């Protein structure tokens with residue numbers, strides 16, 4: 001049996017397809033938000049149905065309709081005027097998910113647990129299942145050129161039950177009802193529910209006990225965890241411990257457990273039952289539920305330092321190279337990263353490392369320099385290649401070796417204060433993984 005943790009890559013926009021096409025087979029699957037499907041339906045259908053040939057999931061994004069709807073509004077040009085309206089992708093998605101969702105936008109009133117009478121509950125679950133099973137087929141069927149391929153699109157690797165952000169007992173009960181109703185319909189692919197709550201819930205009295213007692217009874221095959229603002233690098237040890245305990249107990253009850261937005265710590269929890277994680281091509285290892293809009297402007301994509309399982313600015317790492325005795329590309333590949341990307345970039349001299357941070361004035365009017373898109377691309381590819389290496393390492397080694405590797409990195413970087421002073425997460429991770 002393959003014990004490797006799974007890595008399901010989340011495509012945040014169609015522009016990211018290059019990464020996925022290049023590394024495709026090394027991921028265990030791809031997950032696409034229904035809003036992305038609606039924004040670029042034809043392109044998504046041909047990517048999933050023809051080009052990729054890998055397991056896929058469609059995230060129905062239902063939670064968005066239960067949050068503050070401002071998050072999905074934007075300024076738009078209409079008949080020469082600027083108006084504020086719901087984004088086109090969500091305007092298209094709502095009717096696909098059913099009347100409850102269309103009415104939400106019509107009435108400008110978010111969905112609430114009281115909306116779910118037994119009839120509505122059943123309708124919503126059925127609609128959300130159908131959407132995931134059929135949306136891409138419909139897209140092919142509409143197109144003369146692609147029509148003949150419609151039947152060749154495989155079914156998704158799993159079906160998500162509709163889900164919302166849990167912030168009270170009522171929302172938790174709704175989560176259980178939606179999970180059970182979807183599981184009872186028994187669509188052919190396995191059913192997963194999404195436990196989406198604030199990370200503070202992790203340490204709330206009896207939350208974990210209740211989740212562990214109630215979720216298996218719904219009949220779902222697995223669960224995707226999404227704790228808003230759960231930041232593996234900064235949260236206190238007690239949150240990491242609670243998270244580990246939740247993963248362990250749910251998996252012991254026979255559920256497949258995934259983290260919707262996770263990093264190396266989540267991946268290492270594979271040793272405690274975590275089946276897999278997902279994140280984006282260059283970000284998304286943590287995500288705030290209420291921040292639906294993406295980050296303003298393109299932020300700098302920092303260099304992922306494999307020893308620390310964390311990103312750092314290129315200049316900060318550069319300062320440390322000398323102290324680590326790194327003077328040649330060969331040293332760099334041995335002590336920092338020897339991935340295929342780094343071998344291509346750091347070739348003639350260690351000064352080449354700066355190419356991960358290349359900056360320019362994006363337009364003649366730009367006041368400040370920003371990272372070039374080529375540099376950002378290098379950083380993303382290097383990160384993804386390393387994540388795949390990490391996945392294989394965890395799959396092929398025992399917990400002691402994982403902990404040992406963290407200790408080794410702490411010793412190696414001990415005198416590089418710029419880095420080690422920003423790496424206290426390693427202390428917490430080690431403590432939680434060890435006991």
Ligand SMILES: [Zn+2]
Nearest residue numbers: 337339342382
């Ligand atoms: Zn690398």
